[in-house]
Amino acid sequence: DIVMTQTPLSLSVTPGQPASISCKSSQSLLHSDGKTYLYWYLQKPGQSPQLLIYEVSRRFSGVSDRFSGSGSGTDFTLKISRVEAEDVGVYYCMQGINLRTFGQGTKVEIK
Amino acid sequence: EVQLVESGGGLVQPGGSLRLSCAASGFTFSRYWMSWVRQAPGKGLEWVANINQDGSETHYVDSVKGRFTISRDNAKNSLYLQMNSLRAEDMAVYYCARDVSALDIWGQGTMVTVSS
Numbered sequence: 001d002i003v004m005t006q007t008p009l010s011l012s013v014t015p016g017q018p019a020s021i022s023c024k025s026s027q028s029l030l031h032s033d034g035k036t037y038l039y040w041y042l043q044k045p046g047q048s049p050q051l052l053i054y055e056v057s058r059r060f061s062g063v064s065d066r067f068s069g070s071g072s073g074t075d076f077t078l079k080i081s082r083v084e085a086e087d088v089g090v091y092y093c094m095q096g097i098n099l100r101t102f103g104q105g106t107k108v109e110i111k
Numbered sequence: 112e113v114q115l116v117e118s119g120g121g122l123v124q125p126g127g128s129l130r131l132s133c134a135a136s137g138f139t140f141s142r143y144w145m146s147w148v149r150q151a152p153g154k155g156l157e158w159v160a161n162i163n164q165d166g167s168e169t170h171y172v173d174s175v176k177g178r179f180t181i182s183r184d185n186a187k188n189s190l191y192l193q194m195n196s197l198r199a200e201d202m203a204v205y206y207c208a209r210d211v212s213a214l215d216i217w218g219q220g221t222m223v224t225v226s227s
Contacts, residue, residue, distance in 0.1 A: 039214075051214065054215075096213065100146065100210075102156040102157065
């Protein structure tokens with residue numbers, strides 16, 4: 001089974017400042033088809049999760065360009081260029097190369 | 112509007128059974144894999160199961176194998192999760208999601224409470 005490990009588990013950010021979340025997988029997420037099956041989700045308080053980033057760095061429809069994803073193989077990063085109040089919630093990475101596994105989640109709050 | 116609406120949650124005793132449903136609309140349901148994901152109170156997300164377009168292929172997380180069954184009825188645009196031998200640790204909000212490898216569309220969830 002693939003284990004996804006996120007750091008940090010919580011983050012307090014001043015509005016307008018950047019934020020970064022790391023996600024590491026226990027196995028490479030690079031498939032033989034050339035795609036890397038790593039995704040990022042945000043679950044805002046009281047809401048269902050929503051897809052932010054797919055295949056490491058591709059923003060889902062309607063997602064702000066303040067969000068960006070990077071990485072390869074087993075190491076991945078989600079960056080928020082300028083945190084806004086609406087970005088609070090829990091961020092999850094997920095692998096999709098072998099069934100599906102989520103990271104533990106990173107809670108982002110505003111200072 | 113693309114939408115998924117779960118139903119069927121409720122209170123069940125340990126060892127009991129429950130069947131969850133997920134009604135899809137706004138997209139061609141039969142063309143997509145579908146998944147169930149759960150979230151225990153105050154905890155993170157856990158993928159539970161998925162099913163291919165015609166129901167011939169299913170996958171489960173180890174903790175529910177042999178107890179849960181995912182199925183679908185494409186004529187009714189509906190996804191199901193039959194849950195048997197429920198345990199306290201199965202208590203969670205259960206979400207259905209469209210599975211294009213990314214889980215791109217999610218329902219609002221339905222709560223399953225396992226308690227005597």
